[in-house]
Amino acid sequence: MQTSQRIHNPSIAEKVVSAQVAAALVADGMVIATSGFTPAGYPKAVPLALAERAKKGEKIGITLIAGASVGPEIDQALVDAGVIKRRFPYQNSKALRDAINKGEIEFADIHLSHLPVWMKNGYFGEIDLAIVEATQIDEQGRIYPTTSVGISNIAVDLAKRVIVEVNSVQPLSLAGIHDIYGVAKAPDTRPIPLTDPSQRIGVPYISCPPEKIAAVVLTDIPDSTSPVAPIDEISEKIAGHLTEFLRNEVSAGRLPRNLRPLQSGVGSVANAVLGGLIRSDFEHLTVYSEVLQDSVLDLIDAGKVDFASATSLTLSPERLEDFYKNLDRYREKILLRPQEISNHPEVIRRLGLIAMNTAIEADVYGNVNSSHIGGTRLMNGIGGSGDFARNAGISVFLTESTAKEGLISSIVPAVTHVDHNEHSVQVLVTEQGVADLRGLGPLRRARTIIDHCAHPNFKSMLESYLYQACERSKYKHIPL
Secondary structure: OOHHHHEOOHHHHOOEOOHHHHHOOOOOOOEEEEOOOOOOOOOOHHHHHHHHHHHOOOOOOEEEEOOOOOOHHHHOHHHHOOOEEEEEOOOOOHHHHHHHHOOOOEEOOOOOOHHHHHHHOOOOOOOOEEEEEEOEEOOOOOEEOOOEOEOHHHHHHHOOEEEEEEEOOOOHHHOOOEOEOOOOOOOOOOOOOOOOOOOOOOEOOEOOOHHHEEEEEEEOOOOOOOOOOOOOHHHHHHHHHHHHHHHHHHHOOOOOOOOOOEEEOOOHHHHHHHHHHHHOOOOOEEEEOOEEOHHHHHHHHOOOEEEEEEOEEOOOHHHHHHHHHOHHHHOOOEEEOEHHHHOOHHHHHHHOOEEEEEOOEEEOOOOEEOOEEOOOEEOOOOOOHHHHHHHOOEEEEEOOOEEOOOOEEOEEOOOOOOOEOOOOOOEEEEOOEEEEOOOOOHHHHHHHHHHHHOOHHHHHHHHHHHHHHHHHOOOOOOOO
């Protein structure tokens, strides 16, 4: 890579160093914030060099804050080297998850819309260092992000010093696909002037004083994204039930023919269900989400989606390569924003989103667990699902009716951990059917969920539980 093609400010070009030299800027006890969001657009070379320092015997322990999950170059390499001591706010790494569940790393599960507020208010302390990935740095020292924004703009703004990884794998033509807009800290907060997913309200770069950039590292390491599981029969059934529900909403006059902007959580089920809309008769759809997966590009290709807004492009390796090749075709239909905008309750409420998120389990009263197994073992975290579920026009949760190859029911008498209580869960969908819970009291919710969402193998047990709870409970509103 020729430095002049990617770094246009001479004073900043003089700061190009090796990843090892940049990693030496990290000291024990630092609070470090990075770019990256499920794992896209995150720094790679410097974290790997930092891990090597620790493996050679140096004592380095840091607090790490990222927009959400990031790739193995951070969440595995730094865990294996014992560098991460505290980690916020979301992850999907087995190595990191195991260390958290063993008590080796302190972790707090945080709504993703809250994270920028916490950082600005100093709840994590001062940010010592920001490490962000970019396609280029222009003459004014402005940083152009890659495949995500996340908290990058806030990290650069708050950090004492900044390291920029300029990645030649990320095409220069990504410039212009971002819309960077910041929210002032209270009491100076003002309304966010966003009324449509396609609206631009900011600038395509992150401003940074040149003197604040401590080092620049040239890299060519691609995002470490994962393949998308093929759509199976169960996901197709869930998608079919959801599509029929949406058709009924249109027929009842509660939704327009092009619906409302769609939000979809991460993972194979969410990707498959959103992709199921390709075979529907819905057209001129829009997406306002935190992550764009393969299915969104498929919907754009099929002429179903007119525009999609998010904070991250989390595509399978094959689809990412295709996206780069056809970037000119996609760039007018996609915007990437900071997560404090993509996940902001004000915008979600204003747009009347249809939020579709996944559950690990749901109980008969409509409470959802999306983050813990058995109430104690963390999986990934709540992520942005709470931001969308609590503020959406219609909040839908999706899950298979059983887990562990049909051995256990995903519909239970009481969830072992509550991420989304009954007030945030309006519609529950499994491959068995749809439970529309809007306006129903607890007992009617329970009967509706059992009738429409429970697997036949477990339905009689759930019915027996509900009957016995009603018989023995003194209080009948929510019998236990």
